[in-house]
Amino acid sequence: MGNQTEISDNATITHRTYGAFTLPEMQLQELTVNSTSIVFTTSDNEGNFKKTYEKPFNETAFRDLVDLFEENQFIQMEERYVPQEGQPLVTDVGTLEITLHEKKHTKTVTVDPYYSEYMPEGLQEIDSALVELRAYALSTSPEEAEKIAETWIETAPTYSFDGFDLNLENHEVLETFPEQHFMNYTFTSRHGGYRNRTGQIVTEALTPHTIEIAVSEGEVRSAVIDGEWDEIAQRPLEKDPDNADSNAGVSGTAGDPVEMKYPVSEEETPWDQWYGEGKIQFIKAPTQAELIVAYYGTVYGIDILDTQAVEDCDAGYPCSEFYIVKVNESDSSQMKTLGWTDFEVTGP
Secondary structure, three states: OOOOHHHHHHHHEEEEEEEOOOOHHOOOOEEEEEOEEEEEEOOOOOOOOOOEEEEOOOOOHHHHHHHHHHOOOHOOOOOOOOOOOOOOOOOOOEEEEEEEEEEEEEEEEEOOOHHHHHHOHHHHHHHHHHHHHHHHHHHHHHHHHHHHHHHHHHHOOOHHHHHHEEEEEEEEEEOOOOOOOEEEEEEEEOOOOOOOOOOOOOOOOOOOEEEEEEOOOOEEEEEEEEEOOOOOOOOEEEOOOOOOOHHHHHHOOOOOEEEEEEEEOOOOOOOHHHHHOOOOOOOOOHHHHHHHHHHHHHOOOOOOEEEEEEEEEEEEEEEEEEEEEEEEEEHHHHHOOHHHHHHHOOEE
């Protein structure tokens, strides 16, 4: 006798979360998967600020996902899972709905609140697989990031006016979620200056330029030419009058990365306090590195390029433990006002 729970290859699977304490534009998150594509959308509860991310999928990978649903007997699962007696009550994590839609049948399983301990093991496996596909939908490969960056530069005012010979010099990937791509390009203009200079008096001189560009979630997040010109905002970067001769006070410019430290102690850190106040929600308990990146990026707009915990030792003195981050030089001044200091390696 055939398997009565067999799922069609023409099925559609959705993973939908809502109601979590998170950014307004991320209140509603929905992943839709079929045999040809993965589509992830985010919006507020009224459908505003909607963003869509799409990646190709194939029949073999989709069949593997369907097999996971069959092996864990998704169709036979209860329609709703809630905290049981003796389990802790988790708040501000929202509600999860996983739906399997076929031509003749639709099955939805709801987890409220959305917390893995409330799910049977099989549903946890299904949820984890769908969360990984959501990360895939949000991801940008190095090749995609470079194509996005180069297309953007070539159509931006400065380069499109008189630029040529665009070359990639460096590409670094920060393994955040989603990942961030930082690329350095060089190009040459036929005249001096920035932006579209049509109708302006320009110097006719071949002018070399550098442009530092950041790409995340398939979009250009920043673009700075020569450390002086914000190509997105189309204006000069404002310099700190107290430090006009360095990049430390330049808003939005990258500058050379610098390392800074913050002491590890028993006192609650600003990012732990921020997380404890429910200002952001993670799928699973975040690491200190994830919290640091999220806190400074969300609250202060500072890109944390790297983070780690290390011991700093001086001969004859006890070792001290510090959080070490790498930030753009342009952000170091603000980081100092937030309690960070320059990190210099001591010892031999």
